Amino acid sequence: MAFHVAVVGSGPAGFYAAEALLQSDMPIRVDMFERLPVPFGLVRHGVAPDHQKLKAVTALFENIAGHENFQFLGNVAVGRDIELADLQEAYDGVVLATGAASDRKLGVDGEHLTGSVSASEFVGWYNGHPDHRDRTFDLSHPTAVIVGNGNVALDVCRILSKSVDELKSSDICDHALDVLAGSRITDIFLVGRRGPAQMKFTTKELREFGELDLAEPVVDPAELQLNAASSREVEGPAGAGVDRSLKILQTFATRTGGLRRPKRVHFRFLLSPLRVEGDRQVEHVVFDKMRLTGPAFDQRAEPVGEEVSIPAGLLVRSVGYRGTPIPGVPFDANRATIPHKDGRVLDGNDVAVPGLYVAGWIKRGPSGVIGTNRACSVETSEVILSDLQALRETSHSNKGARRDRLLHALRSRSPMPVDFDGWRRIDVLERAVGAARGKPREKLTTIREMIGAAKDKPEPPHRTLRPLESCEVGS
Numbered sequence: 255m256a257f258h259v260a261v262v263g264s265g266p267a268g269f270y271a272a273e274a275l276l277q278s279d280m281p282i283r284v285d286m287f288e289r290l291p292v293p294f295g296l297v298r299h300g301v302a303p304d305h306q307k308l309k310a311v312t313a314l315f316e317n318i319a320g321h322e323n324f325q326f327l328g329n330v331a332v333g334r335d336i337e338l339a340d341l342q343e344a345y346d347g348v349v350l351a352t353g354a355a356s357d358r359k360l361g362v363d364g365e366h367l368t369g370s371v372s373a374s375e376f377v378g379w380y381n382g383h384p385d386h387r388d389r390t391f392d393l394s395h396p397t398a399v400i401v402g403n404g405n406v407a408l409d410v411c412r413i414l415s416k417s418v419d420e421l422k423s424s425d426i427c428d429h430a431l432d433v434l435a436g437s438r439i440t441d442i443f444l445v446g447r448r449g450p451a452q453m454k455f456t457t458k459e460l461r462e463f464g465e466l467d468l469a470e471p472v473v474d475p476a477e478l479q480l481n482a483a484s485s486r487e488v489e490g491p492a493g494a495g496v497d498r499s500l501k502i503l504q505t506f507a508t509r510t511g512g513l514r515r516p517k518r519v520h521f522r523f524l525l526s527p528l529r530v531e532g533d534r535q536v537e538h539v540v541f542d543k544m545r546l547t548g549p550a551f552d553q554r555a556e557p558v559g560e561e562v563s564i565p566a567g568l569l570v571r572s573v574g575y576r577g578t579p580i581p582g583v584p585f586d587a588n589r590a591t592i593p594h595k596d597g598r599v600l601d602g603n604d605v606a607v608p609g610l611y612v613a614g615w616i617k618r619g620p621s622g623v624i625g626t627n628r629a630c631s632v633e634t635s636e637v638i639l640s641d642l643q644a645l646r647e648t649s650h651s652n653k654g655a656r657r658d659r660l661l662h663a664l665r666s667r668s669p670m671p672v673d674f675d676g677w678r679r680i681d682v683l684e685r686a687v688g689a690a691r692g693k694p695r696e697k698l699t700t701i702r703e704m705i706g707a708a709k710d711k712p713e714p715p716h717r718t719l720r721p722l723e724s725c726e727v728g729s
Contacts, residue, residue: 256281256323257642258657260341262332263351264288265295266627267614269315271349274635276321280642283323285345285661289331290384291672291704292680293319295353297624298697299383302409303426304416306694311624319674328672329705330664338582344656346645347609347638350583350592350599351631354575354615360401364530365571368392373406373572380413380430382697384704387429393437395567399539401527402572403446404454410570411444412462415469415519425694442469442519443564447526448555449546450477450500451484457498464506469517471506477523478503486550525562526555530569538563575620583610592616597634598641611638669705676708683707 259275261268264286272284292298294312301308319326332338341348357372359365369392378386398414400407413421418435426434446453463471478500480488488497503521525541532538541564542557576590584601586593593599594617598606613634614627622630664671672680680698688695698704 255654256283257346257645258283258285258344258653259347259349259638260284260345261286261349261351262341263295263353263614263616264293264326264328265351265353265614266297266311266315266624267353267617267631268295268349268351269293269318270628270631271351271613271635272324273314273318274632275638276318276323278635278639280639280646281323282642284321284325285657286324286326287330287332287336287341288326288328289334291329291676291701291708292698293326293328293674293677299378299381300406301381301624302377302413303381303424304412304421305409306424308624326672326674326677327661327664328677328708329669329701330671333581335667336660336664338580340660342609344653344660345609346642346653347611349611349613349634349638350580350616351613352577352580352616354577354590354620356576356578356590357571358574358576360527360571360573362527362529364532364536367530367532367536368534369395369532369536369567370530370569370571373400373402373410373570374575376410376570377406380426380434382427382430382699384699384701387427387699391433392567393433393439396438396440397443397564397566398439398441398568398570399443399445399564399566400570400572401445401447401539402570402574403444403448403452403523404572404574405456405459407444407570407572408455408459408463410572411442411519412459412466414439414442415463415466415517417468420467423692425688425697427697427699428691429699439568440517442517443522443566444519445522445525445527445541445564447524447544448553449480449484449523450503451480451487451493451496452553453496453499453523455499457495457502460499460502463519464502464509466515466517466519468515469519470515471509472518472520473503473507474522475504475507477521478507481546483548483550483553484546487553524555526557528561531563536567536569537565539566539569540564575615577616577619589619591619597637609641672705672708679709680704680707 275282357374375386379389400411524544526544528540528542541562543560544555545558546553548554579585584593592612594612597611599610599612601607611634613631684695
């Protein structure tokens with residue numbers, strides 16, 4: 255008799271967990287539940303449209319979805335269409351892989367003003383996420399400020415910096431491309447609270463700013479001077495990546511004042527947001543100038559008593575994503591994650607909740623790249639397999655009938671859940687429309703469009719899942 259596991263969330267963590275479970279020696283069926291009609295989570299709605307190679311990982315996920323013991327149920331939201339308690343009743347294990355959908359605030363006065371937005375909103379808008387597709391952004395002011403020193407901040411900065419010609423062959427949504435085509439932004443400030451030695455940019459993404467058609471990177475050489483503790487942080491193998499990025503910034507600093515391009519990207523460091531000023535609309539972003547104190551790898555930024563004001567009409571905060579609570583599931587509000595031990599969800603007394611597991615960002619916080627989720631999900635899957643083995647030795651699973659009744663009830667409602675064949679039809683349509691426009695795809699951006707495109711299902715043959723070790727994903 256097979257065991258049944260439900261995976262909630264269809265991003266990388268969910269698919270990697272499914273992969274590990276399906277490749278085990280135990281008879282397991284995996285049902286994946288997704289709030290949207292389309293799969294792949296942040297690979298679809300978070301990865302920058304001009305970074306198509308990073309999206310190639312979906313070929314692996316397609317392969318996993320072709321397993322005969324896997325099924326996808328899209329447009330099914332836990333808490334809206336189905337309760338978590340129902341999943342726990344119907345499945346031997348439930349894996350929560352819901353990611354981190356909200357964003358961290360700056361926590362400063364004026365953050366609520368029109369023109370102050372989160373990176374998750376802006377990224378979701380240009381990537382066609384149904385939750386953000388109808389957002390509006392005023393790009394009429396000549397200056398934008400982005401607060402953050404990670405790759406998401408770089409993505410937002412690059413999208414604002416690129417020309418329409420540079421973007422039109424990507425899979426950026428047409429509604430966003432139309433707005434960006436009319437942008438009057440000429441100066442973009444990318445601001446970090448700490449110094450250049452603490453930046454989280456990857457070298458490859460930073461290097462791209464030296465190759466833009468319309469934008470010139472601007473760096474003040476004085477801001478690249480490191481204190482002794484920061485110099486120690488970049489010494490040795492652990493700091494090799496940061497050292498390479500520093501060299502790129504130093505190259506940018508020597509270019510300042512050279513090429514005359516219509517846009518400028520200003521890399522600024524040691525500035526901490528203090529307040530946002532304006533009459534209903536963002537007009538100035540005021541920062542505290544900072545300095546680093548303390549030993550290497552444990553430095554803190556403290557104000558020096560000097561303010562820096564940047565006139566701006568758009569403020570994008572990119573200081574991290576946050577997980578959101580799931581009704582009926584313990585939640586650590588400080589860490590914005592679900593408390594766990596090795597992937598087993600813990601209750602308020604640090605006791606494992608039987609049959610409830612967690613994987614991905616909602617487990618460990620928003621860190622790492624796409625491939626980082628594999629080890630995280632494999633750890634959780636190994637715990638699940640151990641628990642299922644113990645269950646098999648003591649009794650037989652009796653969840654099958656309950657699961658069948660649950661799925662029958664879901665398929666009886668309107669609209670029915672979107673299965674993976676439905677996603678394939680959406681995929682074919684998006685690629686065809688995109689190809690006619692010289693793009694990889696043109697995404698459908700509303701739930702209604704997606705459900706409409708998912709109808710009339712062909713039956714592709716199931717595929718054999720490739721061995722786990724042969725599916726390494728580049729990041």
